[in-house]
Amino acid sequence: MQMNTSLLTLWGYWDEIYQRCTRLKYVEKGNNIFRIVPLRYRGESLVTSDGHFIHKGDLIVKIHIHNYYFATLCKGVTDELKVALLLRRHIMHSLPKLAAYLDEMNKREEIKGIVGTTMLHKGVQPLGFSISDVPMSALFRFKRWYLRLLLRLIHPDGKRRVQTWSQEMPLKRVYMSKELLLNRYGRGRKETSGERF
Structure with a gap:
């Protein structure tokens, strides 16, 4: 399947509205x-791959893949x-x-890590992310439905992929401590030759 150009254009309009109606910020538009x-x-409570804890009430940076940008x-x-x-x-x-x-954010010292929810979690552990299940609450059921719709739009064989996957879609929480993110990807990181994702 290849995304229809008109559909992509409409999605772009919706994405602009969505952006203005939420608190989401671009890292670099x-x-x-x-x-x-x-x-x-x-x-x-979560335990990151480097042994840090993220508890209920901790300040985190919630990450979202910019699906419209990726679709383009x-x-x-x-x-x-x-x-x-x-x-x-x-x-x-x-x-x-x-x-x-x-690293430049206000309350940087208080931030515990980055957390996201996605179906696109294969291969992220070598990057430093940890993975855990999410409870199938009404919110996550809606998000699963929404991500299935996006998959159908973005993926070249999305319709078949959605139909062949079971009802229990692999929606997962992915997360990383602030320390690991900055040590591995920050300005002072050590370059590692041959690293692959």
Whole structure:
């Protein structure tokens, strides 16, 4: 499936409205796959891969993949592997800028980490992310439905992929401590040759 140009244009209008109606902020508009919002964490306690804790009430940076932006990048791409590689490349490109953005934020010292909810979680653990299940509350059920719709629009074989997946879609929480993000992707990070996502 290739996304219809008219549908993509309509999505762009909706995305502008959505952006204005939410507290989401661009890390770097048009050059970063993440949008973020600082908020108090409301879920179960999390332990990051480097041993830090994120508890209910802690200040976090909630990360959202900018799906419309990614859809524009995928326009004309019909191969499933190419879509996956494109996403990975843009996540790798975006993480250092996300680290720099967090490092300049107000209440930086209070922030415990970054947390997101996604179906696109395969291969993120080598990047430093941890993964956990989410409770199937009404909110997460709605988000699962919404992400399934986006998958159908973005993915070159989205209709078949959604139909073949079970009702229990692999919606997961992905998270990383502030320390790991800054140490690995911040300005003072050590370059690692041959690192791959």
